[in-house]
Amino acid sequence: MPVLSPEALAAQGVEARATYARLAAAGLKLDMTRGKPSPEQLDLAEGMLALPGNRDHLTESGEDARNYGGLQGLPEARRLFGAMLGVPPELLVVNENSSLAVMHDCIVWALLKGVPGSAAPWVGQDVAFLCPVPGYDRHFGFCEGFGIRLIPVAMREDGPDMEEVERLAADPAVRGMWCVPTYSNPTGATYSEATARRLAAMRTGASDFRLFWDNAYAVHHLTENRPAPHDILGLCAEAGNPDRAFIFASTSKITLAGAGLAFFAGSKANVAWYLEQAGRRTIGPDKLNQLRHTRFLRDLDGIHRHMEAHRRLIAPKFEAVLEALDQRLGGLGLARWTEPEGGYFITVEMLRGSAKRVVELARGLGIALTPAGSTSPHGKDPTDSILRLAPTYPSLAEVRAAAEGIALCIHLAALEADGLERAA
Numbered sequence: 001m002p003v004l005s006p007e008a009l010a011a012q013g014v015e016a017r018a019t020y021a022r023l024a025a026a027g028l029k030l031d032m033t034r035g036k037p038s039p040e041q042l043d044l045a046e047g048m049l050a051l052p053g054n055r056d057h058l059t060e061s062g063e064d065a066r067n068y069g070g071l072q073g074l075p076e077a078r079r080l081f082g083a084m085l086g087v088p089p090e091l092l093v094v095n096e097n098s099s100l101a102v103m104h105d106c107i108v109w110a111l112l113k114g115v116p117g118s119a120a121p122w123v124g125q126d127v128a129f130l131c132p133v134p135g136y137d138r139h140f141g142f143c144e145g146f147g148i149r150l151i152p153v154a155m156r157e158d159g160p161d162m163e164e165v166e167r168l169a170a171d172p173a174v175r176g177m178w179c180v181p182t183y184s185n186p187t188g189a190t191y192s193e194a195t196a197r198r199l200a201a202m203r204t205g206a207s208d209f210r211l212f213w214d215n216a217y218a219v220h221h222l223t224e225n226r227p228a229p230h231d232i233l234g235l236c237a238e239a240g241n242p243d244r245a246f247i248f249a250s251t252s253k254i255t256l257a258g259a260g261l262a263f264f265a266g267s268k269a270n271v272a273w274y275l276e277q278a279g280r281r282t283i284g285p286d287k288l289n290q291l292r293h294t295r296f297l298r299d300l301d302g303i304h305r306h307m308e309a310h311r312r313l314i315a316p317k318f319e320a321v322l323e324a325l326d327q328r329l330g331g332l333g334l335a336r337w338t339e340p341e342g343g344y345f346i347t348v349e350m351l352r353g354s355a356k357r358v359v360e361l362a363r364g365l366g367i368a369l370t371p372a373g374s375t376s377p378h379g380k381d382p383t384d385s386i387l388r389l390a391p392t393y394p395s396l397a398e399v400r401a402a403a404e405g406i407a408l409c410i411h412l413a414a415l416e417a418d419g420l421e422r423a424a
Contacts, residue, residue: 009415016412020365023405028366030402035185035344036393037257037310044309045255045296052291065287071275077261077290083300085218085249086229087265093274096285099250099262100138103212106246106264107142109277110175110210116243116269117208122175129212130168130177132160134347134375134386136185139178139214143377149173150377155187159195166198172205176212181230183217186347186375186388188340196230201239208243211236215249217343219307222315225341226304233267242267251293253344254307261293317391317399321346324403325410334414346389347375348406354413355384361409367402 057065060076072078073094082089095102109115111123128149131140135155143150151168154161159181168174179199181191191199199211211232218229236244243266251260264274297303322339325348329335335350350358355372362369370388373379389406391399 012411013415016408016415019408020361020412023365023401023408026366026401028401028405030366030394030398030405031368032390032394032399032402032406033368033370034393035253035390037253038313038393038395040313041253041310041392042256044306044313048255048292048296051295052288056295057288057291059287059291063287065291068283070284070287071279071282072271073285074287074290074294076294080294080297080299080303081249081251081261081263082265084303085215085247085263085265086231087233087247091233091265091268091271093264093271093278094285094290095262095264095278097250097252097258097260097262097289099214099216099248099252102262102264103139103214103248104142105277105281106212106274107146107148109273111146113277115208115210116267116273119207126173127175128171128173130160130165130174131377132178132180132184133377134186134388135178136180136214137370137374137379139212140377152377155184155189157189159184159189159191159199162195162198162202166202169202169204169209174204175206175208176210179211179213180216181213181232182215182227183220183340183343185216185343186345188338188343188345188347190227190342191230193230196232197235197239200232200235200241200244210243211245213245213247215247216253218249219303220253220344221307221311221342222318223311223341227342233265237267243269246270254303254310255293255296259289261290314392317394317396318346320396320400321389321391321403321406324400324407328404328407328411332411332414335410344390344392346391348387348389348410350385350387350410351414351417352383352385354410354417355381355387357413357416358387358406358409361412362406365405365409367405367409369406 059065059074077094078089078092082092112121114121128151129143130153131150132155133152153164213232232245247265250262325337335348337348338346359369359372373381375386375388
């Protein structure tokens, strides 16, 4: 914190407490906890509800989409979303709506059956996953629920700390790593080409090591820049590790969050493994929903046009948060924050030991935040300094109010932490 005179610090404390009292009296009720699409974003896909339409149930090959079968997904759906993810259609599986469910199944099947290259099922062994931190709490939850050890790795602007990743991956107990390669949750970092190549080529102690490559935000841009997805399958094959990557994605934040499509992609061996396991739990996916999506989005240009409409709705909300943080905290040295070019989150790093207090203060204003610690394994941030902000769901006016309140709470917590707040 910059050195200020006692009088200046006292003035800051008086102003901050007065503003806090004013906002508390306003009776705010704002939710900034999870990265949900707003109603206006969901309305962008309203036209899908009339699709595919009465008697429009035949695929491009003449198959009746109302019936059983088609475990891998319709060819036209695999072609459309393969283009979105940079994956050959034959290496893509189109599932039901939840990519989290696909990840869950892959972990369970790996535990019970092993994956291609496994000498034995993972269950009963000491299994660990590398997890970039700050990271996604639901990724951590999968591993925590099944007794898989989580080993934190620091995130950088171009991806995880690769020196640390390569060192840790040499341990045979490390069987996987969580990756959100484009606009990472929650920092918004995008992996560099060099990082992707190192992940594909690095030596691992386990012959069946897997990158759990969750490309959830591949087309979720906040600027006109559109980074192409890394060809992680090609990079792994080129490095002699063709089976290393499991790719996941969905349309949850593209079309309808609860009624979209989820995807799995991998090498030929991985896709065959996935379909063998999936074939025991289902006779086939909802192909009418796949028709609905292909009719609505049509092609890769259609996806980009649709996502541009999303950008026009949510980019001003991100700008409002950044403006509020800068207006109150800029130049004070109390916090730093990401300025993402895509994704759904802004990450704020504040003074050590203050994140929980900020959440508590925000609650007093009627602002709900993601719990402090959620970006670390087991919900325990050793520095108690990281918060994830999710500005997409509230209206722009609500985001402005919430952002003002959050910046204020960070300021107050810093004044308290240094014992600088003065009684009125």
